[in-house]
Amino acid sequence: MTIRPTNTHTVEKIGGTSMSRTRELLDTVLIGSRQGTELYNRIIVVSAYGGMTDALLEHKKSGEPGVYSLFSSAESGWSWGDALSRVASAMLEKNAEIFGDDNSREVADRFVKERVEGVRSCLIDLARLCSFGHFQLEQHLLTVREMLSSLGEAQSAHNTALLLKLHGVNARFVDLTGWREDGQHDLDQQIERAFAEIDLTQELPVVTGYAQCREVLMRTYDRGYSEVTLSRVAVVTGAAEAIIHKEFHLSSADPRVVGTDAVRVIGQTNYDVADQLSNMGMEAIHPRAAKSLRQAGIPLRVKNAFEPSHPGTLIRSDLSADQPGVEIVTGLKSVFAFEFYDQDMVGVKGYDAKILEALDRHKVWIISKTSNANTITHFLKGSMKAIRRVEKDLSDIFPTAEISLRKVALVSAIGRDLGGTNVLSKAVTMLAEAGIEPLGIHDLMRKVDLQVVVEEADFDRAVVALHKGLVEQDARDQSKRQLKAA
Template structure:
């Protein structure tokens, strides 16, 4: 293992760059203390939405408009350019060279505009199919945001006397395309981490197509690959919040606590609840390499945050987190002829697999199988139609539900499940279904959506707050 860390900063934090310098990048550090740290940066908050599409509302950005054949994409591009230049102005007081920053934006955006115009011309001939060029266009547009923030960050830090180095993995105008590992190794070759601070783009151009494989989670994949390739001693993810025992906005900041230490298994459980501490594909590579991950609050520098390591188990039984998701659909297959029928479940799952739908939880009994899936899953209607066509004698129904989870590295103590169920009952919450594996790291309660918030408060009060008294 090396002496350095690899640290990732998210987009919302990047817009508060002055605070980042005070809390993380510089602070009281001087000389050699500044180095042996590699930073992977995301695009400024909102920029990737403008480049692609809004992640929450699906409002088209440049890419979505271009993919739809809507000429408004050029207007979208100019709006995005203006926003990027406006962001440049917001960092003028930090010492950002406005001419250099604007020239960088204009060169990239002009290049993208020309490229997309040429693709539009090719499209008009009818011999070039969307699937041949749209993935490349999406990759190209994705790369712009991270390159912008990394370039600006490097300029500002160098103005402050830091030996920052802009490491552009975006492949801008590169004719060759290597694997991500080769791309990272090639761009970092010759850098002495002990005397410089690499500022690395969260997007990395590679043969496998990082957007095609991971879509909007690509910056954490870059972070993970960097840590593994360079043999980092630790990976650090700087967020706008601590990884806490519950949602502070719901339960109250005075009632939750920072988890402090947990393991990769729990990180996977959180990801299943859409509470990603880190992208599961990213964490797996670091887990196998034995590199711990620290999740820290970028704006609470005195707090060590939460360390995620491979083998940690809490020395005393406790609950790490109460969380959940309300975007869940229960798909129930009831068939009196199911009992004792080998392979029945396999045939149900075949339709799920065919339509690329993964399930979050599952219940079975003699004649009923219920899978709980995200209602946002693509091809869900198609999957349901296929199930009804394939299982003629079955009753197939759906129900909108929520899942609330009690998660912890060490919950193998008689009474945890009883206390959780009792807390829900005392809050007048009916448990529709329950899911827990023998390993006892995750109790999942399926409930009505209207009880989602009340259930989390009740469980946190009983299993976390009472333990602190």
């Protein structure tokens, strides 16, 4: 059955940190001042509550093992089962926080217990099966990761639909996780089947951020899957706009670093800038998800979930800059500069390909790259363990090569058009005035971003210096020009 696009509804994703403030969301994103038909013509895609996916998989930043990491480790024994019990307790505590002593809490608790114990039984059976030599656990780990991850989204989507019903909203829980389903479908087919009988003018669907499908979202996107679900739901249902609700505005820099008075909300930008932000770890939207929206001509809006009246940031492919300038200064700490040096490289092909194969094999994220006649340096984000494996593989292939590893930070000044702004000379001047000596600078001919490599200890000061010189000063200069023109 094919969905008939209305082109009037929105598809809105709520991130995990915001989801943890569910009661507040009732007064903003979920209900707010809406009444009657205003409550509908929306689709809500939800992430798991903050910290829940970390507990189910592994901590995103520290790497502390969760249920998945413990289960996949042969040395962990039954510790994964204890970790799963702790997750179940955390889920039940969340239910108590949301529903209190209301009868709906019993419904929410039964849902959690059924899912958790179903997963526990499945993992016990899988471990027993793989104790025989004919079955290898490694072949099933991606499926295990999918199943565990989907628990968090299933709980938050089920709870949100239940809570909305308590407040008189005709909400529907839409489960895309594939729980106890026979067969498997493509992602778009899965979405079509889920929405075939839903009338968006009279129902408010609350959708799991994880969707089980033939494409296996975690294989390609790992934990960025909810934005892919958002984008494909928007495309398949023919949405007028996609919206991502975060706990902060998309601003010209992190207000915690440069100060709330110094930053400004970015009113509009394009998908090119969104891609650069994703590369810097500032997740406006996953690049693959942005591609779907861009190709379908669907604009994306990034909003602060707790300031519903603010229009947020509009992102469209056809939004060119009114005038050249830096829009945002951001960056990444704990970046590894992976330097590969081999004098035999000069004039020889194949080095690049082998390095990329090793990085891809060990799932290391490449942020940026530089090279000269005999040196290729990749700036990487990933675990030290994975990067050391890359180093070993390449040392075996190229025994004469010298490979070094250094921890640095990357700061990037990004804008739709940096041409003619002297951004490089201004950046060098501002850094020098702040007493910061760059370890490297990448200034590409396309003029959408400038990347500066600095010592980790200099990261915050570099962001402050570049924002002051490239954003704040530019804004003052524009104001002066406008006053003169008036």
